[in-house]
Amino acid sequence: MAPTKAVVADDHLELPAGGKNTPLTNTIPISNVQTDIYGLEIWEGTLPIIDLGGLHGPRRSDTIKQLGHACQHYGGFMLKNHGISERLLSDIMSKAREFFHLPEEERMKLYSPDPTSLIRLATGFKDDNQNVFVSRESLKFHCHPIENYVNLWPTNPPSYREVVSEYCVAAKRAEITLLEAVFEGLGMERKSIDQILDNHGQYASLNYYPTCDKSNLGLTFGLRGHTDPTILTMLLPDEVPGLEILQDGDWVPVKPIPNTLIVHVGDVLQGLSNCRYKSLLHRVIVNSEKERLSIASYCYPSNDTQMGPPKELIDDDHPLIYKDYTYEEFYTTMWKQRLPDATRLDSFKVSAA
Ligand SMILES: O=C(O)CCC(=O)C(=O)O
Numbered sequence: 058m059a060p061t062k063a064v065v066a067d068d069h070l071e072l073p074a075g076g077k078n079t080p081l082t083n084t085i086p087i088s089n090v091q092t093d094i095y096g097l098e099i100w101e102g103t104l105p106i107i108d109l110g111g112l113h114g115p116r117r118s119d120t121i122k123q124l125g126h127a128c129q130h131y132g133g134f135m136l137k138n139h140g141i142s143e144r145l146l147s148d149i150m151s152k153a154r155e156f157f158h159l160p161e162e163e164r165m166k167l168y169s170p171d172p173t174s175l176i177r178l179a180t181g182f183k184d185d186n187q188n189v190f191v192s193r194e195s196l197k198f199h200c201h202p203i204e205n206y207v208n209l210w211p212t213n214p215p216s217y218r219e220v221v222s223e224y225c226v227a228a229k230r231a232e233i234t235l236l237e238a239v240f241e242g243l244g245m246e247r248k249s250i251d252q253i254l255d256n257h258g259q260y261a262s263l264n265y266y267p268t269c270d271k272s273n274l275g276l277t278f279g280l281r282g283h284t285d286p287t288i289l290t291m292l293l294p295d296e297v298p299g300l301e302i303l304q305d306g307d308w309v310p311v312k313p314i315p316n317t318l319i320v321h322v323g324d325v326l327q328g329l330s331n332c333r334y335k336s337l338l339h340r341v342i343v344n345s346e347k348e349r350l351s352i353a354s355y356c357y358p359s360n361d362t363q364m365g366p367p368k369e370l371i372d373d374d375h376p377l378i379y380k381d382y383t384y385e386e387f388y389t390t391m392w393k394q395r396l397p398d399a400t401r402l403d404s405f406k407v408s409a410a
């Protein structure tokens with residue numbers, strides 16, 4: 058397969074500020090899990106918790122319904138029983154930490170400002186227009202099919218390639234299981250599902266948010282408000298809070314649950330679903346006490362995939378919102394417009410001039 062261009066979710070414009078001071082805690086009082094009107098378990102009032110194991114047995118159709126509700130009403134969910142071992146979650150996090158603790162000159166060997174690089178280190182920057190700092194270092198790389206890319210990856214720290222490969226393959230397996238179920242729940246026909254999944258790509262990023270001096274906290278973000286230009290994004294956070302999602306006009310923290318992944322609906326899924334599902338607006342804040350790490354796996358279609366909603370999702374109640382366009386057209390427009398969120402899709406609306 059010809060290497061595809063990078064899809065990245067940084068370098069965004071700022072969206073409404075706000076947010077709260079998030080206490081640094083890793084405990085999960087059971088009282089913080091509630092049930093919503095769709096019967097979904099909600100953690101801390103923010104995102105539902107979905108048990109991916111439910112897809113492999115008699116609870117399959119209930120689990121598919123839960124996924125549909127979560128995507129439609131929340132734009133994301135926490136994912137447990139995802140099939141990635143605790144050992145591997147811990148190994149990838151340690152490996153990422155080892156990488157970001159290497160001397161700067163060693164990490165900077167991978168630096169590139171070119172978003173089409175097949176692997177690149179991106180660093181923080183000052184946004185003069187907004188007068189804010191974006192304080193995140195991230196190592197971004199393509200990873201599917203893995204044999205096309207693994208030889209570009211660092212050999213320092215030791216075992217980096219082995220651990221990161223193992224994680225990317227396991228994350229991909231969980232993503233495909235998840236996407237098949239999400240597409241099935243939408244009512245997509247098998248050939249529409251295959252058209253998206255047959256040649257999809259995977260891109261990953263190891264993210265490092267250093268602590269921030271107290272006096273700069275108000276001016277510094279880990280990542281400004283954005284949606285991801287993906288089908289969906291699967292995120293492994295460490296135990297330090299920082300991720301926030303916009304819910305009913307407020308930025309609310311998504312506190313990490315050990316061994317649980319966070320899944321966001323991305324812009325591509327919004328388009329494919331003809332807006333039944335909306336991509337999730339999120340951002341990262343930093344704190345003065347603890348560095349934070351996260352590992353993101355972004356699932357996206359191949360360049361020539363047609364991304365208009367499949368015809369079976371269009372009826373009198375759901376008139377066509379987006380025309381046909383390829384993923385390549387989508388990200389080319391994204392880079393040109395530099396919009397931070399799903400308004401990137403607006404130029405592909407049937408109503409657009
Ligand atoms: O670090 C996080 O929790 C979120 C990262 C993120 O939003 C992204 O990489 O697009």
Ligand SMILES: [Fe+2]
Nearest residue numbers: 066284285339
């Ligand atoms: Fe994101």
